[in-house]
Amino acid sequence: MPNYPLFSNCSIVLLAGGRGQRMGGQDKGWVTWQGHALIEHMQRVVRPLTDDLIISCNRNHERYQHLADQLVSDPNQDFTGPLIGILSALKVARHEYLMVLPCDAPRIDQALLQQLYQQAGERPALFKHQGHWQPLFSIIATAQLSALEQLWQAGERSPKHALLQLNPVAIHCAADEQRLANFNDPSVLQQPLLIEDSLC
Ligand SMILES: Nc1nc2c(ncn2[C@@H]2O[C@H](COP(=O)(O)OP(=O)(O)OP(=O)(O)O)[C@@H](O)[C@H]2O)c(=O)[nH]1
Numbered sequence: 262m263p264n265y266p267l268f269s270n271c272s273i274v275l276l277a278g279g280r281g282q283r284m285g286g287q288d289k290g291w292v293t294w295q296g297h298a299l300i301e302h303m304q305r306v307v308r309p310l311t312d313d314l315i316i317s318c319n320r321n322h323e324r325y326q327h328l329a330d331q332l333v334s335d336p337n338q339d340f341t342g343p344l345i346g347i348l349s350a351l352k353v354a355r356h357e358y359l360m361v362l363p364c365d366a367p368r369i370d371q372a373l374l375q376q377l378y379q380q381a382g383e384r385p386a387l388f389k390h391q392g393h394w395q396p397l398f399s400i401i402a403t404a405q406l407s408a409l410e411q412l413w414q415a416g417e418r419s420p421k422h423a424l425l426q427l428n429p430v431a432i433h434c435a436a437d438e439q440r441l442a443n444f445n446d447p448s449v450l451q452q453p454l455l456i457e458d459s460l461c
């Protein structure tokens with residue numbers, strides 16, 4: 262029997278606080294794909310990994326509460342982007358590290374997240390795919406909160422630019438990596454499961 266949680270010193274935040282404009286203004290976490298909400302796909306993968314699962318959301322709090330250990334919400338209604346969700350999660354995270362994930366990447370799996378976890382350290386670690394940093398697939402020491410807050414106070418709103426200020430470690434992905442795929446608009450909801458995917 263494995264010991265749960267599998268990542269012993271790591272909180273995880275699922276970012277679900279966006280406007281979902283490209284999904285017609287829907288709360289993306291509750292958009293259904295293959296019979297389950299996107300947030301349910303994500304929660305199924307990460308639930309065994311942590312005993313501190315945080316969901317950053319601005320709507321449907323009661324529904325999200327059933328899936329998480331803690332909820333955070335943005336301090337205002339402006340949808341200033343995911344960096345505010347990351348900051349809010351860093352403030353309440355109970356562990357030394359915070360793994361950051363979006364709510365709309367239902368192809369992720371534990372093997373991919375293990376790669377991220379293995380790079381946990383003083384410097385943030387981020388996936389890099391086809392030359393592009395993926396700041397919403399990252400792991401950050403909670404001790405970096407004050408540095409990120411200073412950047413926020415100075416007007417920074419981009420998670421990528423903020424994390425790049427902290428000299429991050431890149432985790433390079435294969436060019437054909439599918440597991441980081443974001444579901445941004447309704448057209449992708451028609452995509453089938455990959456052959457190796459399985460849903461409990
Ligand atoms: N807390 C918080 N999270 C956000 C905010 N904006 C985006 N996110 C989250 O960041 C991730 C990436 O954002 P997008 O893929 O652009 O999602 P979105 O902003 O809801 O969708 P669009 O309105 O179509 O851009 C998603 O998991 C969002 O839920 C925000 O203002 N606050």
Ligand SMILES: [Mg+2]
Pocket residue numbers: 279280
């Ligand atoms: Mg957006």
